[in-house]
Amino acid sequence: MGGVLLDRVDIRVPVKPVALKNMTEERGEASRQVRERVFRAMKMQKKRYREQPFSWNSIIIPGKINQFCYLNRECREALAGAVSNLSLPSRACHSIMKLARTIADLKGSGIIRKEHVLEACQHRWFGEEDTFWSFG
Numbered sequence: 001m002g003g004v005l006l007d008r009v010d011i012r013v014p015v016k017p018v019a020l021k022n023m024t025e026e027r028g029e030a031s032r033q034v035r036e037r038v039f040r041a042m043k044m045q046k047k048r049y050r051e052q053p054f055s056w057n058s059i060i061i062p063g064k065i066n067q068f069c070y071l072n073r074e075c076r077e078a079l080a081g082a083v084s085n086l087s088l089p090s091r092a093c094h095s096i097m098k099l100a101r102t103i104a105d106l107k108g109s110g111i112i113r114k115e116h117v118l119e120a121c122q123h124r125w126f127g128e129e130d131t132f133w134s135f136g
Contacts, residue, residue, distance in 0.1 A: 041105035069097035082121040
């Protein structure tokens, strides 16, 4: 996938096949709990954007990103450090901010915190020049 196209993919998580043993064990969060958390986040977004021409974090227009994905100084410094350390393209910043907003929503947070920004950066990093995509 080329860089220009890949820049439009906000969440990049390489996965490896799960061993049968792990598929048959009962571990982790139940699907019902995940669904409830996602529905709560969706409700938060619909309420937040009720007077906007968009309804979801993923489609916030560029002129509104700073308003709805506000980053305090600590978050801005974390984003700047990640962009520098991971050599992320400048186009990645808005994507990371929108994803951090979604992560905050999923965790029930009204504000974006440093850990949300760092998690969003992790999801954005995969697929850049020196990161693997080989599943072989």
